[in-house]
Amino acid sequence: MKRALSLLLVLMMVICVFVGCAPADTGSTNPNQNVQKDPNAGTPASETPMYMQWFQGGGVETTFENPHCGVNSLYPYMVFEPLSALNTKTGERYWRVAESMELSEDLKIVTINVRQGIKWHDGQPLTVDDVVFSIHAALANPYSGQKNNYDSLAGAQAFTNGDTDTLDGLQVEGNTITLTYTSAKATLLNDVGNLMIFPKHCFPENVDFAVFNSYDYWKFPIGCGPYKITEAVFPDYFKLTRFEDYFGEQPGIKNVVFKYYGTTDAGLAAAINGEIDFGTRQLVTDKTVANNIIVQNSNFKMVQTAGYYYRWFRFQLDERGDGMEKALLRDKEVRLAFDLIIDNDAMASVYEGMAEGIDVLFSPSDPNYPHHLQRESQNIDKALEILNRKGWDFEDEINICYYQNDQTTHDLMQFVKQCFDQAGVKCTVYCAETPATDPTYTERNFDLLYVGGNAAADYPAVQYLYLTSYQDSTIGAADERRERGYDDLYEKYESTTGEQRIKYAHQLMEMDFEDCYQLPCFTLNNCIIYNTQNISIPESVFEMESTTYMEWENWRVLN
Amino acid sequence: MLKYTLKRLAALIPKMLIISIILFVGLDLLPGDPLARSIPYEQYKEMSEAELDRMRESLGLNDPVHIRYVNWITGLLKGDLGYSTVTKQSIAETLSNRMPYTMELCIYGLIVATVIGLVFGFCAAVMKRTPVDYILDGSALAGISIPEFFAALCLMVVFAVELKWFPTGGRIDPEGGSRIPYMVLPIACMALHYSATLVRSVRTNMIEVMDKDYVKTARSKGISEVVVYLKHAFRNALIPTMILMCMRIPMLIGGFVVIEQTFSYAGVGEIQLKAIKYGDIPVAMFILMLSGVLSMIASTLADLCTGLLDPRVRLE
Numbered sequence: 001m002k003r004a005l006s007l008l009l010v011l012m013m014v015i016c017v018f019v020g021c022a023p024a025d026t027g028s029t030n031p032n033q034n035v036q037k038d039p040n041a042g043t044p045a046s047e048t049p050m051y052m053q054w055f056q057g058g059g060v061e062t063t064f065e066n067p068h069c070g071v072n073s074l075y076p077y078m079v080f081e082p083l084s085a086l087n088t089k090t091g092e093r094y095w096r097v098a099e100s101m102e103l104s105e106d107l108k109i110v111t112i113n114v115r116q117g118i119k120w121h122d123g124q125p126l127t128v129d130d131v132v133f134s135i136h137a138a139l140a141n142p143y144s145g146q147k148n149n150y151d152s153l154a155g156a157q158a159f160t161n162g163d164t165d166t167l168d169g170l171q172v173e174g175n176t177i178t179l180t181y182t183s184a185k186a187t188l189l190n191d192v193g194n195l196m197i198f199p200k201h202c203f204p205e206n207v208d209f210a211v212f213n214s215y216d217y218w219k220f221p222i223g224c225g226p227y228k229i230t231e232a233v234f235p236d237y238f239k240l241t242r243f244e245d246y247f248g249e250q251p252g253i254k255n256v257v258f259k260y261y262g263t264t265d266a267g268l269a270a271a272i273n274g275e276i277d278f279g280t281r282q283l284v285t286d287k288t289v290a291n292n293i294i295v296q297n298s299n300f301k302m303v304q305t306a307g308y309y310y311r312w313f314r315f316q317l318d319e320r321g322d323g324m325e326k327a328l329l330r331d332k333e334v335r336l337a338f339d340l341i342i343d344n345d346a347m348a349s350v351y352e353g354m355a356e357g358i359d360v361l362f363s364p365s366d367p368n369y370p371h372h373l374q375r376e377s378q379n380i381d382k383a384l385e386i387l388n389r390k391g392w393d394f395e396d397e398i399n400i401c402y403y404q405n406d407q408t409t410h411d412l413m414q415f416v417k418q419c420f421d422q423a424g425v426k427c428t429v430y431c432a433e434t435p436a437t438d439p440t441y442t443e444r445n446f447d448l449l450y451v452g453g454n455a456a457a458d459y460p461a462v463q464y465l466y467l468t469s470y471q472d473s474t475i476g477a478a479d480e481r482r483e484r485g486y487d488d489l490y491e492k493y494e495s496t497t498g499e500q501r502i503k504y505a506h507q508l509m510e511m512d513f514e515d516c517y518q519l520p521c522f523t524l525n526n527c528i529i530y531n532t533q534n535i536s537i538p539e540s541v542f543e544m545e546s547t548t549y550m551e552w553e554n555w556r557v558l559n
Numbered sequence: 560m561l562k563y564t565l566k567r568l569a570a571l572i573p574k575m576l577i578i579s580i581i582l583f584v585g586l587d588l589l590p591g592d593p594l595a596r597s598i599p600y601e602q603y604k605e606m607s608e609a610e611l612d613r614m615r616e617s618l619g620l621n622d623p624v625h626i627r628y629v630n631w632i633t634g635l636l637k638g639d640l641g642y643s644t645v646t647k648q649s650i651a652e653t654l655s656n657r658m659p660y661t662m663e664l665c666i667y668g669l670i671v672a673t674v675i676g677l678v679f680g681f682c683a684a685v686m687k688r689t690p691v692d693y694i695l696d697g698s699a700l701a702g703i704s705i706p707e708f709f710a711a712l713c714l715m716v717v718f719a720v721e722l723k724w725f726p727t728g729g730r731i732d733p734e735g736g737s738r739i740p741y742m743v744l745p746i747a748c749m750a751l752h753y754s755a756t757l758v759r760s761v762r763t764n765m766i767e768v769m770d771k772d773y774v775k776t777a778r779s780k781g782i783s784e785v786v787v788y789l790k791h792a793f794r795n796a797l798i799p800t801m802i803l804m805c806m807r808i809p810m811l812i813g814g815f816v817v818i819e820q821t822f823s824y825a826g827v828g829e830i831q832l833k834a835i836k837y838g839d840i841p842v843a844m845f846i847l848m849l850s851g852v853l854s855m856i857a858s859t860l861a862d863l864c865t866g867l868l869d870p871r872v873r874l875e
Binding site for chain 1: 610614642648652656719819822833
């Protein structure tokens with residue numbers, strides 16, 4: 001009996017020790033406590049890493065994301081280099097892989113002079129061929145998000161169809177590349193300048209762009225940016241260290257570690273625990289979330305950055321998948337009534353100073369904001385008068401769909417429902433958490449879609465988001481809009497610069513304001529948090545809404 | 560016994576085929592264009608119908624459902640698991656990154672939970688209707704009742720955020736430190752739930768067995784209480800407990816969806832949830848198929864164990 005009990009006790013002790021023991025290890029569980037602190041912390045020589053969250057759209061599995069297809073963390077801006085970067089606040093352009101770029105007067109030809117002496121992380125020199133290869137990849141990769149920037153190049157169609165191996169609109173002479181487009185576009189310098197460059201020699205000779213994202217290169221990508229990848233453990237973490245042969249100024253932080261956290265909540269818990277030093281929109285969706293982190297970890301600081309980010313409703317004027325479309329929504333007065341029901345200013349106030357109610361999709365802080373286009377924030381009586389006059393059936397239920405799965409948006413949509421309830425209009429709000437698989441979203445079984453999006457950066461910010469949304473198919477009623485002259489006006493807008501461009505944009509905004517195809521709600525600033533005890537970041541970084549130039553040379557790791 | 564075993568194993572084949580057909584057809588019936596799930600919506604809507612059709616053709620989506628099923632099942636049998644439609648990465652490679660970690664977590668978790676469950680269940684039965692029994696039984700009841708996600712969050716808040724003894728999530732220390740701290744909280748959370756079930760099961764079965772005639776006979780023969788408890792009561796009480804333990808084997812693959820998700824432990828359970836959420840049908844289909852196969856194997860194993868321990872089952 002005694003022997004049996006003793007054996008049992010010993011077994012229990014062994015198990016307990018195995019599970020909860022290792023006191024020497026438990027002290028090292030928090031990476032920020034574990035790392036060796038450099039006595040010269042704060043100088044560029046510090047070995048202490050900065051910790052960031054590894055976030056990829058499709059998930060972190062066995063390869064890194066291709067920056068041509070979408071950027072979800074800051075890694076591409078550290079590992080790769082674009083042709084040029086833009087300070088969206090000052091309009092200053094920073095030449096990176098391109099030594100210079102020019103746009104012809106007719107806005108159809110871009111000339112790129114490729115910088116000499118740049119080295120890839122494997123020591124090979126960057127050549128013009130790499131830039132050409134990257135343009136081909138951006139155009140021919142079926143998953144590329146940059147196709148639109150190159151599909152109006154001369155011969156682009158034949159190239160993507162596989163009819164030819166070369167692009168007629170792409171000519172190379174020495175270190176100069178000339179891109180010839182078939183239509184004029186004022187934003188070509190930005191569009192082309194944003195292109196991240198990949199090393200041609202790391203891919204097979206006869207590369208198949210259809211499977212470009214599946215090449216082994218993406219398991220351990222090589223770039224020419226200020227940092228090179230030194231270790232990648234999927235799907236846990238990867239490490240970066242600064243690239244000694246980088247052609248630009250050396251970054252201030254020597255080592256960076258990106259760690260994977262499967263969910264936003266897990267990332268927030270890690271931030272509170274001090275395991276992450278820096279968090280962007282992927283982690284901190286709004287000010288409330290940032291404040292929650294700061295309350296629990298006072299080392300964090302929140303910074304609001306200006307951003308041309310908007311939230312608005314789009315009407316669904318095409319047929320609904322379930323055949324329940326509301327014919328009356330094709331009447332612009334009815335759409336106006338809906339606008340008068342939704343209280344934009346009240347919606348913006350939920351973001352505690354981070355958002356501002358708008359009547360057109362443009363930033364009110366921009367000098368070109370059309371202040372003459374103003375509408376009452378809410379007027380239920382007027383809305384009811386219109387709806388009654390138009391014969392709206394108050395038993396008819398409208399379906400509002402949204403896809404932003406955060407608590408603030410859930411609350412906002414409940415508020416919108418209350419606005420409609422107040423007017424006696426029946427309404428259902430529905431979150432399509434994963435739009436790709438949600439029938440409400442994919443089959444367009446909604447009348448109003450609540451969307452969010454950024455305007456492309458183009459100093460002085462005349463790339464009106466409104467225009468890009470106009471092209472979107474969500475609204476439908478394409479014939480109606482064509483008849484109204486949107487297409488002609490848009491073409492004129494695209495092919496002009498300066499004051500004339502602003503004038504066309506204003507005309508388009510006036511038309512949209514009048515037609516109410518979409519109902520702007522508010523513009524929202526970005527929210528960034530960082531651990532002030534561990535890192536310092538230059539204030540100027542936060543003044544830009546564009547992340548293509550992050551001034552890595554001025555970042556520091558502190559003690 | 561051999562005939563019985565072969566019979567049970569042969570019955571697995573048609574069952575597996577039926578499961579594979581139900582899974583394939585069920586997931587195929589999901590509404591929406593399968594292509595829309597494999598590329599971002601913003602890109603999808605920009606593509607022309609010709610481009611979309613070309614892509615459908617290259618992915619074999621234009622074939623009839625039975626052809627696709629045959630292609631899929633023959634691929635599986637050849638070891639070709641296919642590619643994720645969301646990440647475009649090899650499913651075999653993705654799982655090979657995750658499966659060992661899930662299995663490791665599960666094996667350790669099962670060992671810890673089993674030892675705790677058996678010991679505490681035994682103690683509760685032996686000390687029936689004493690304060691020790693009430694405490695153990697009450698704790699077990701609480702362990703079963705508390706949802707896994709809540710227990711996981713409580714453990715995280717106390718031991719990771721407040722006490723900072725363990726990391727909030729992850730499975731590997733980038734600095735090369737021990738992996739044990741990353742496993743403690745997920746294992747504790749799993750053990751809390753599973754050991755509670757075992758405690759209740761062992762206690763109930765032990766108490767039931769203690770009233771059996773053969774136990775009374777053993778006592779009347781003057782055999783010591785320890786031998787009665789361990790040799791006569793505990794051993795017989797283990798039969799239903801063994802079945803319970805066998806039925807936990809599928810967790811080795813399916814993992815613990817909630818626990819892995821909460822602790823950001825990149826395992827099979829986490830990717831299974833993600834695959835379902837993002838409509839990654841090939842990944843979801845394979846993991847569900849594997850879980851189904853493993854569940855059947857576990858069930859067969861439980862039958863065989865029961866047959867081995869109780870000859871009456873074989874005769875029937």
